[in-house]
Amino acid sequence: RPTRGEDLVHMSEKVYNFQRIFNIRQGKGLRIHDSFIPYRSAGPVTDWEYESRADRYDEQLKEIGVDIGRMNTTEKNKKLREYREERYRLLTDAAYKRRGWTRNGVPTMEKVKKLSLDWIPEVVDIVKKHEGSEPPKDTLPATDEAWK
Numbered sequence: 001r002p003t004r005g006e007d008l009v010h011m012s013e014k015v016y017n018f019q020r021i022f023n024i025r026q027g028k029g030l031r032i033h034d035s036f037i038p039y040r041s042a043g044p045v046t047d048w049e050y051e052s053r054a055d056r057y058d059e060q061l062k063e064i065g066v067d068i069g070r071m072n073t074t075e076k077n078k079k080l081r082e083y084r085e086e087r088y089r090l091l092t093d094a095a096y097k098r099r100g101w102t103r104n105g106v107p108t109m110e111k112v113k114k115l116s117l118d119w120i121p122e123v124v125d126i127v128k129k130h131e132g133s134e135p136p137k138d139t140l141p142a143t144d145e146a147w148k
Helices: 005-025 047-052 054-063 073-099 109-114 121-130
Strands: none
Touching (some): 005 109, 005 121, 047 054, 109 121
8 A cells, every 4th residue: 555644654753762762771862861952052152142142132031021130141141041941841841742751751651552662572661661760850840831
C-alpha cells in the first residue's frame, strides 16, 4: 500500500521515541540533559550587549511586569535571563507532555505501547526503570502550569 503522510509522521515519532529511550540507556536523554538553554540564546551575554539594545530589552521587562526604574544594567540583564530561562523550562514541560513523556523526559509505557515498541524487552525494561524518576528541582519551572 502507498505510504501516506500520517504514516510518515507515525514512523518518525516511533523513531524519535526509540532514540530517546536508547539515549536514556546510554546515560543521556533525561531532562537534566535537555534543561539548560545555551547561554547565548537566553539573552544578551554582556551588559554592553544589553545596552546596545536597551530600549528593546527594557520594553520586554516592562511587558512582564518588572519595575526597571532603579535597576542597573546588570540587574536588568539578570532579570531578563531569569525570565527567559523560566520560559524555557515551561516550554520543556509542554513539549514533554505533548510527546507523552514524563516530566523527566521519559516516554511513558502508554506511549511505548501506542507506538508498538513494547515488543522489545530492553525498551520496556528501560522505560519501567526510569518512568517514575524525578528530575532535579533546578531543571523544573516554578509552576506545574504545563501539566494542568
